[in-house]
Amino acid sequence: NAGVTQTPKFQVLKTGQSMTLQCAQDMNHEYMSWYRQDPGMGLRLIHYSVGAGITDQGEVPNGYNVSRSTTEDFPLRLLSAAPSQTSVYFCASSTGTGSSGTQYFGPGTRLLVL
Amino acid sequence: AQSVTQLDSQVPVFEEAPVELRCNYSSSVSVYLFWYVQYPNQGLQLLLKYLSGSTLVKGINGFEAEFNKSQTSFHLRKPSVHISDTAEYFCAVSGGATNKLIFGTGTLLAVQP
Numbered sequence: 001n002a003g004v005t006q007t008p009k010f011q012v013l014k015t016g017q018s019m020t021l022q023c024a025q026d027m028n029h030e031y032m033s034w035y036r037q038d039p040g041m042g043l044r045l046i047h048y049s050v051g052a053g054i055t056d057q058g059e060v061p062n063g064y065n066v067s068r069s070t071t072e073d074f075p076l077r078l079l080s081a082a083p084s085q086t087s088v089y090f091c092a093s094s095t096g097t098g099s100s101g102t103q104y105f106g107p108g109t110r111l112l113v114l
Numbered sequence: 115a116q117s118v119t120q121l122d123s124q125v126p127v128f129e130e131a132p133v134e135l136r137c138n139y140s141s142s143v144s145v146y147l148f149w150y151v152q153y154p155n156q157g158l159q160l161l162l163k164y165l166s167g168s169t170l171v172k173g174i175n176g177f178e179a180e181f182n183k184s185q186t187s188f189h190l191r192k193p194s195v196h197i198s199d200t201a202e203y204f205c206a207v208s209g210g211a212t213n214k215l216i217f218g219t220g221t222l223l224a225v226q227p
Contacts, residue, residue, distance in 0.1 A: 004157075033215070035217075040123070040219060040220055042120075042204060042217045042218055042219040042220045043123075043158075043204065043216070043217040045214055045215065045216065045217075048214065058214060059214075059216070069128075090157055090158070092158075094215075099146055099208045099209055099215075100146045100163075101163050102160045102163065102209070103150070103158070103160070103215060105158045105159065106157055107156065107157050107159030108157055
């Protein structure tokens, strides 16, 4: 199993550009989520999904869109990048419902918005 | 709403000394509690979790944590740390009707020789 994979590893964007961060898992987990990690702020939940076709907002959803057309994939879209979105982004998938399950994290995507 | 507080942003400790990383949570419903570890330039991995039952939970790498409902705490301990334990440690809480996992701000454990 590859586990949770994320692409790209690094990305530099200009303000106003759009991009999609890819996330895939091969563990057949129903629950997937996106976090951003900023110094001194820990991980903050952006969006999550409890299964294909079902998504919901986390703590900091503004400026980000998600969709879940398959169990395996959960892409995160930045519609119009802003410098405040400079961060490290982690995708995770979880056993069970998500509440009690173990989260498996990808290696992260480092995003710099100029 | 649930929240997690990790009061110590950094904990320096000498090798082979004991360590305790503090975590307090706030929730109006029953909770599940987790500790995750992040080594430099890596994603997070699970150390241990409390779902129910025994309040003393043992995890990987010799770590353990104790759930204390009256003090709403879930402190992480290790009796003797190693240089390789240097990492950032995150406490997290979930539960109730939501599937959300909420993380604390993290504690950097810096083990010195």
